Amino acid sequence: MTEVRDAVIVDVVRTPSGRGKPGGALSAVHPVDLLAGVLRALVDRTGIDPALVEDVITGCVSQAGQQGLNIGRNALLSAGFPESVPATTIDRQCGSSQQAMHFAAQAIMSGTQDVVIAGGVEMMSRVPMGSAIAGSDPWGPGVAARYPEGLIAQGHSAELIAARAKFTRAELDEYAARSHRLAAAAAAAGDFAGEIVPVTLPDGAVVDTDQTVRAGTTPESLAGLKPSFADPAIAARFPEVDFSITAGNSSPLTDGASAALIMAADTAQRLGLRPRARFHALSVVGDDPLLMLTGVLPATRAVLARSGLTIGEIDAYEVNEAFAPVPMLWQREFAADPDRLNPRGGAIALGHPMGASGVRIMATMLGFLEATGGRYGLQTMCEGGGLANATIVERL
Numbered sequence: 001m002t003e004v005r006d007a008v009i010v011d012v013v014r015t016p017s018g019r020g021k022p023g024g025a026l027s028a029v030h031p032v033d034l035l036a037g038v039l040r041a042l043v044d045r046t047g048i049d050p051a052l053v054e055d056v057i058t059g060c061v062s063q064a065g066q067q068g069l070n071i072g073r074n075a076l077l078s079a080g081f082p083e084s085v086p087a088t089t090i091d092r093q094c095g096s097s098q099q100a101m102h103f104a105a106q107a108i109m110s111g112t113q114d115v116v117i118a119g120g121v122e123m124m125s126r127v128p129m130g131s132a133i134a135g136s137d138p139w140g141p142g143v144a145a146r147y148p149e150g151l152i153a154q155g156h157s158a159e160l161i162a163a164r165a166k167f168t169r170a171e172l173d174e175y176a177a178r179s180h181r182l183a184a185a186a187a188a189a190g191d192f193a194g195e196i197v198p199v200t201l202p203d204g205a206v207v208d209t210d211q212t213v214r215a216g217t218t219p220e221s222l223a224g225l226k227p228s229f230a231d232p233a234i235a236a237r238f239p240e241v242d243f244s245i246t247a248g249n250s251s252p253l254t255d256g257a258s259a260a261l262i263m264a265a266d267t268a269q270r271l272g273l274r275p276r277a278r279f280h281a282l283s284v285v286g287d288d289p290l291l292m293l294t295g296v297l298p299a300t301r302a303v304l305a306r307s308g309l310t311i312g313e314i315d316a317y318e319v320n321e322a323f324a325p326v327p328m329l330w331q332r333e334f335a336a337d338p339d340r341l342n343p344r345g346g347a348i349a350l351g352h353p354m355g356a357s358g359v360r361i362m363a364t365m366l367g368f369l370e371a372t373g374g375r376y377g378l379q380t381m382c383e384g385g386g387l388a389n390a391t392i393v394e395r396l
Contacts, residue, residue: 005264007105008275008396010048012260012363013041013197017210017351020124020253025211027125027255028201031067035075035121038259041197042117043079046261046273050080054113056087057103059096059120060355061384063089064132071121091355092284093384094322096120097258098358098391104262105279114267119259120356129253129354147290149237154384155229157292158250158323159241165329169244172324173222176249176348179321183345184215191344191371195363212252212351222248249324254351258359277366277393280376281307287386293326295388296380297333303378303390311336314392315374318365320357320381321346330380343368357381358389369395 015034018026026034035058043050058072072087092099097120104116139151152160162172186192187209198208227243228250234241268275283302287295296319304311311317311334319327319341331341344350344364347357358381365377380390 004109005111005266007108007262007279008265008268009277009366009393010261010263010268010273010275011042011046012195012359012366013038013045014195014258014356014360014363015199015256016196016207017212017353018125018207018255019211020255020353022125024125024255025207026199029199031121031123031126032071032074032078034123034199034255035071035119035257036078037199038119038197038257039076039079039081039117042259042261048261048271048273050085051082052115053081053085053117054115055107056085056117056119057100058087058089059092059100059358060089061091061093061096061122062127062129062132063091065127067121067123067127075121092389093387094320094352094354095358095381095383095387095389096355098379098381098389099284101260101262101359101362101391102282102284102389105282108262108264115263117259117261118359119257120359121257122353122355123255124253124353125255151289152234153229154292154322155245156231156234157290158245158325159229159234159243160238160291161293161329162244162325163238163240163242165325167325167328170219171328172244172249173219175324175328176222177217177219179342179345179348180214180217182343183210183213183349186344187213191367195367210350212254213345213349222246245323249348251322251347251352254353256351256353256356256360258356258363260359260362275396276370277395280392280394283390285388287388289386292384292386293322293382294329295386296326296330296382299380299388299390300330300334300378303392307392309376309392314376314378315340315372316343316365316368316377317341318346318361318377318379320352320361321348322352322382324348326382366393366395
């Protein structure tokens with residue numbers, strides 16, 4: 001029987017977050033080149049020969065237009081990697097790059113490969129959310145027959161979760177303001193400097209800070225925003241919904257890219273590289289596609305069971321803030337220490353470039369563990385269709 005090897009993270013980086021709309025801070029950059037920038041940064045920061053990379057696994061949700069045709073392969077060519085380096089692009093919805101890390105770790109643990117880059121990209125300013133399925137039916141008659149009343153949009157799933165969990169609009173807005181407050185404090189302290197790769201725009205300007213963080217956000221300022229997903233048909237079908245989800249307590253449309261250099265522990269030692277973390281446990285689950293965003297609960301139970309750890313032994317938890325009720329429900333379900341939850345803010349403030357968010361979260365979580373001396377970190381991500389990934393890493 002083949003021995004399972006340790007898979008380690010040597011380095012992980014991300015771009016700043018840009019507003020995912022025309023005129024956003026990063027919108028002048030082609031998505032291929034945005035991803036190429038973080039690939040080059042891994043080589044520059046670690047000194048690794050890119051010819052040693054045996055695969056580049058890229059998460060991207062809207063694989064259309066400028067993000068089509070296997071953007072991972074195009075990005076590594078743009079980054080100057082040897083033509084011999086392969087790449088693939090995957091879609092696990094919002095967890096795409098977290099799944100890319102899982103695939104990379106699994107390849108290394110199995111002995112199939114020794115050095116893999118996992119990353120992701122989403123340029124929502126150039127390839128709008130939903131553009132890959134615009135005008136089409138992505139479900140087909142079989143799914144329609146199984147769910148005759150119809151599946152619903154993610155925003156409506158968030159409304160349903162908030163209603164059934166009895167989260168008030170004031171509680172949702174307070175959580176959202178917390179995200180901005182923590183992210184702004186972390187940015188002011190320079191906490192993101194080690195994970196952010198500055199982006200040079202075509203006009204020579206440099207973007208090196210997150211554009212989505214609003215330091216002055218308060219619950220009072222968020223209270224004036226109108227619900228984003230009010231819909232008479234949803235109100236008739238789900239009378240418990242009171243439409244509390246707004247642009248303020250949701251993650252914004254975001255541009256961004258991220259990448260992690262993952263390899264076997266013995267390979268890192270041979271190359272003289274010092275790993276930052278070790279993959280400790282992984283999980284991926286399917287859950288109710290109507291509620292859609294609750295998969296983080298069974299994914300967390302599964303990864304904790306595999307790890308042999310309790311929630312109290314985890315030093316930081318990152319639960320993606322696609323919508324405020326998701327981390328709020330997770331924290332309540334696991335009676336988790338709120339001070340360890342998204343301690344440098346989450347996607348409500350830092351943005352959610354869907355295909356890149358999993359690795360972005362890893363960069364932020366690992367930076368926090370290193371700064372505080374924490375040992376274990378857990379990240380989990382709700383994903384379209386009722387999916388979720390969870391990952392536990394051990395800081396080295």
